[in-house]
Amino acid sequence: MKRLALSTLAASSLLLGVNTFAQEKVADLPKTQLQVVGGLSNLTAYQNFEQPFWTKTIPALSNGQVTATIKGFNEMGLKGPEILRLISQGVIPVGTATLAYFASDNPINEAIDLAGLAPTPEIARQVTDAFEPVYQKFYEKNGIKVLGLSTYPAQVLFCNAPVSSLSDIKGKKVRTSSRTTGEFVQALGGNSVTIPFGDVVPALQNGVVDCAITGSMSGYSAKWYEVSTHLYALPINWNQQIHAANLAGWNKLDPKVQAFLQKNIDVMTDQIWDAAAKETQQGYDCNTGAAACTLPIKGKMKLVEPTAADREMLKKILTDTIVPKWAARCSAECVKDFNATIGKQLGITASK
Secondary structure, three states, X not given: OOOOOOOHXXXXXXXXXXXXXXXXXXXXXXXXXXXXXXXXXXOHHHHHHHHHHHHHHHHHHOOOOEEEEEEEHXXXXXXXXXXXXXXXXXXXXXXXXXXXXXXXOOHHHHHHHOOOOOOOHHHHHHHHHHXXXXXXXXXXXXXXXXXXXXXXXXXXXXXXXXXXXXXXXXXXXEEEOOHHHHHHHHHOOOEEEEOOXXXXXXXXXXXXXXXXXXXXXXXXHOOHHHOOOEEEEEEEEOOXXXXXXXXXXXXXXXXXXHHHHXXXXXXXXXXXXXXXXXXXXXXXXXXXXXXXXOOOOOOOOEEEOOOHHHHHHHHHHHHHHHHHHHHHHOOHHHXXXXXXXXXXXXXXXXXX
């Protein structure tokens, strides 16, 4: 994922957000200074929402009583998978990270983002909201206060080869970024390959991989359209983000500050969700050169729309392969919580 110039779309979303926050100005809060470690600083979720939220919105709404400093975790030399551990230890007071980073720590972190679980942004939000109380309870035991969950744009397939359906992935080498997407590719008969994001362009160019999965807009910002020919517009997963605080540190904050922060963090995460849905479409438009693209450079990729048969195949792989494999590595309580929330909403039952 590389730096993305501020688009008209993102700018208008940010302006709307400022107006939304500005209606809820709060006075008489105790003086509070916070240190925040944000998400990846070269992505729009950080640039357009997290950073201005902590450095401008919160001070403005609190009449300067609540202030914060923020840096993306990558700017601090961190990789990402250590964020929650550092929050638990109190080294990081408040932080943001991708839940998938922690899948190896505990499979519960994969629950809301299993490959094929959410083929639309609306379903992604639905399952995330349904499971959030489970995360709150789970992380509280680990000394972490969950403040909210947000998302990146849809993770989709970029291929430097003709692709007209999911069945065309058979035999192809596909760069994946998580265990669940790797299992998805293997279920299609493809070969899952682990490659750092920054190495994907030469890998596609030189045939090391035939396809790669990333956010539709992330691929655009990294110029994958220069080394790919086909963009398959079917969300495989979303890469949700967790916004969290050290529980002991949070409990020391004045209750009025806690309420003030939580209320406005809820607004911020709503904005990020809305922007992710719009940026998913913007990624489709700009990688393929559609007239709707508002950015100056337009790719020439072929946009492949998923068929009804492919949507059914995605669902079948989810229920027959992805969910059973995930349930086998998650705890009995984890599987029970999944069935009572996400499973109940989507009509899916995981078995231990």
